[in-house]
Amino acid sequence: MLRGLLHLARLIGIARSLARHDALWPLEMVSRRILPFRIAVGFLRLLFRRRRPGRPGERLAAALAAMGPSFVKLGQALSVRADLVGDEVATDLEKLQDGLDPFPTDAAIRTIEETLAQPLDAMFAQFDREPVAAASIAQVHFATTTDGRDVAVKVLRPGIEEILERDIGLFRALARLAERIQPKIRRLRPVAVVETFEEWIRVELDLRLEGAAAAELKENCEGDEDFHVVSVDWERTGQRVLTTERIRGINIDDVQGMRELGHDPDKILERSARIFFLQVFRDGYFHADMHPGNMFIDADGRLCPVDFGIMGRVTRRQRLFMADTLVGFLSRDYRRVAEAHFEIGYVPPNQSRDLFTQALRAIGEPVLDKPLNEISVGRLLEQMFRTTERFDMPTQPDLLLLQKTMLVAEGVGRKLNPGVNMWLLARPLIEEWMIANRGPEARIVDTVRETMETLERLPRTLRRAEETLERLAKNGMNPDGSLREPAGWRGNLGLWAPMAVLGVLAAIVVFMGNS
Known part of the structure; x- marks a missing residue:
């Protein structure tokens, strides 16, 4: 209930921001079949009678940028889905930059010291106080390590995890609502859009994962002389800090x-x-x-x-x-x-x-x-x-x-x-x-690979089948498939108790999903 009220309050704020930027058309599309929503959107349009210049996608991009980092990232995820928002809007959202004003350098230094559990001067001989880039999730400072290497230090924004966690929950609820009230939208999988967006965010919120991605790409391209992937300084990298070699170019x-x-x-x-x-x-x-x-x-x-x-x-x-x-x-x-x-x-x-x-x-x-x-x-x-x-x-x-x-x-x-x-x-x-x-050789290799994978799964499959037969035999079915005579409710307690627990859990999940 409380979560629903919080989502409602946030949704009202989103609607107001969209109205201010003359970008209510996404809500109008979703609300066509629900009279109360349609009335609310019409009221907002009357309340904010502002005609903004630009294409619908440009106005939407401006609104998303004004709403903060979560919405900037959502806009970037939607730019992939021209099938969902249309070619022109997708093109406009591609131009959505996630640059924001930098946060205080003292906060960045504090994050570095807390994450790496060392004072700044123990890790860096020189640290530029002016960030070279400030984005929606993190900002980057150039520095020189104590052993003389030039590096780039990426630091997460303070409190960004809580902001994104809150907004992802809202996006998920809205996507489910859209699928529920607009059956034709289900094929476009708006929930999958949110899941893709969440997957991106999870990586970006743990800079160790981004460092691992860089390391994997570097390993893949090790022999490609025309392609150079930065090295990760793992001693100066943690969940909220990523240090890599500095690129000059x-x-x-x-x-x-x-x-x-x-x-x-x-x-x-x-x-x-x-x-x-x-x-x-x-x-x-x-x-x-x-x-x-x-x-x-x-x-x-x-x-x-x-x-x-x-x-x-x-x-x-x-x-x-x-x-x-x-x-x-x-x-x-x-x-x-x-x-x-x-x-x-x-x-x-x-x-x-x-x-x-x-x-x-x-x-x-x-x-x-x-x-x-x-x-x-x-x-x-x-x-x-x-x-x-x-x-x-x-x-x-x-x-x-x-x-x-x-x-x-x-x-x-x-x-x-x-x-x-x-x-x-x-x-x-x-x-x-x-x-x-x-070619033929590749097909043979594929067949051998698929066969080996099947053989590797076979022991696990047989073991699960054996365990299933044992449970069935124990709970009222003979190994040959015939049913045992009922032994009364006490004898079947081992079967009914787990079923009851599963039923209760299922009811709780459905209730939470609907709320």
């Missing part, structure tokens, strides 16, 4: 700066396409927040990523699917793209393959008829994902994150050279990878 979209340093933008673009391919297809683990502010070019022309709070994973099956889809679209083999969707199970088997192939052709032809340098694979995939309702396809959050990353990479690529399509640069690599992973 220019932003990847600074074409003039590259030329002044003697680097060819076309070579940088070629390296970017190759590195993206390696992360996604070779490793299945990629940097999913690779905007220009998180990618630098150092003096040697190496790509140097920072900020590893949002990382993506794709399974081997998903990689094969993406490879088939990319090559299929680029070669206009729409049947191949359709078969890939049915094979992986993204399109239900009761749907027509011919109609789905025709829908893919309708999506691909307008895009692929453009000059090669203007073809956007990211937008192509976005349009493909928007056909999901017609063919009863559930949304795939993992692939949407990859699609967003592809859009960002395309944008950077066009700044480096508007006349080159980075996916055509990567296509030979993808085709070579497919030959290695689709």
